[in-house]
Amino acid sequence: MEIYPTLFPVVAALLVDDTGRVLVQQRPQGTAMAGLWEFPGGKIEAGESPETALVRELAEELGITVLPDACEPLTFASATLGQKHLILLLFRCTAWQGEPRALHATALRWATVAELYSLPMPPADLPLLPIIAQSLGQKPVCS
Numbered sequence: 001m002e003i004y005p006t007l008f009p010v011v012a013a014l015l016v017d018d019t020g021r022v023l024v025q026q027r028p029q030g031t032a033m034a035g036l037w038e039f040p041g042g043k044i045e046a047g048e049s050p051e052t053a054l055v056r057e058l059a060e061e062l063g064i065t066v067l068p069d070a071c072e073p074l075t076f077a078s079a080t081l082g083q084k085h086l087i088l089l090l091f092r093c094t095a096w097q098g099e100p101r102a103l104h105a106t107a108l109r110w111a112t113v114a115e116l117y118s119l120p121m122p123p124a125d126l127p128l129l130p131i132i133a134q135s136l137g138q139k140p141v142c143s
């Protein structure tokens with residue numbers, strides 16, 4: 001009998017500033033992948049739509065308010081994560097209220113896509129970078 005992995009659905013936001021930089025946050029000590037830089041977001045809880053989860057996570061983690069209408073699906077990542085299989089839904093958010101603060105993360109950083117390539121990120125995020133670069137009209141960095 002074939003065994004299927006348990007899917008682990010996560011939402012994350014690509015918040016883009018006026019100069020085309022994107023917001024990443026550093027995962028805190030005591031969490032999986034501590035120290036790595038990720039897009040703000042988190043698990044979709046039972047009963048939530050991806051959009052509802054995104055709005056909740058951005059309020060909890062950054063203290064900002066986004067409207068679901070200001071966020072649109074950009075791309076996704078699919079990767080094995082331990083015994084589970086991560087499905088990371090990345091939304092691009094174009095408007096929000098409030099100044100992002102590191103309420104959960106160790107630090108926040110606005111970065112160009114070129115700078116993202118030099119930051120340690122979760123392995124699942126790496127295939128997202130060329131897609132993000134293209135969506136922002138920036139050049140992908142070839143390694």
Ligand SMILES: Nc1nc2c([nH]c(=O)n2[C@H]2C[C@H](O)[C@@H](COP(=O)(O)OP(=O)(O)OP(=O)(O)O)O2)c(=O)[nH]1
Pocket residue numbers: 010011012031032033037038039040041042043057081086088122123124125
């Ligand atoms: N938010 C986010 N999570 C990512 C990214 N890349 C990646 O592999 N992940 C993984 C790390 C975690 O295993 C999972 C997110 O779960 P989490 O436990 O950090 O999320 P959460 O905010 O709901 O956490 P908590 O409330 O339970 O503490 O997705 C990313 O870019 N952003």
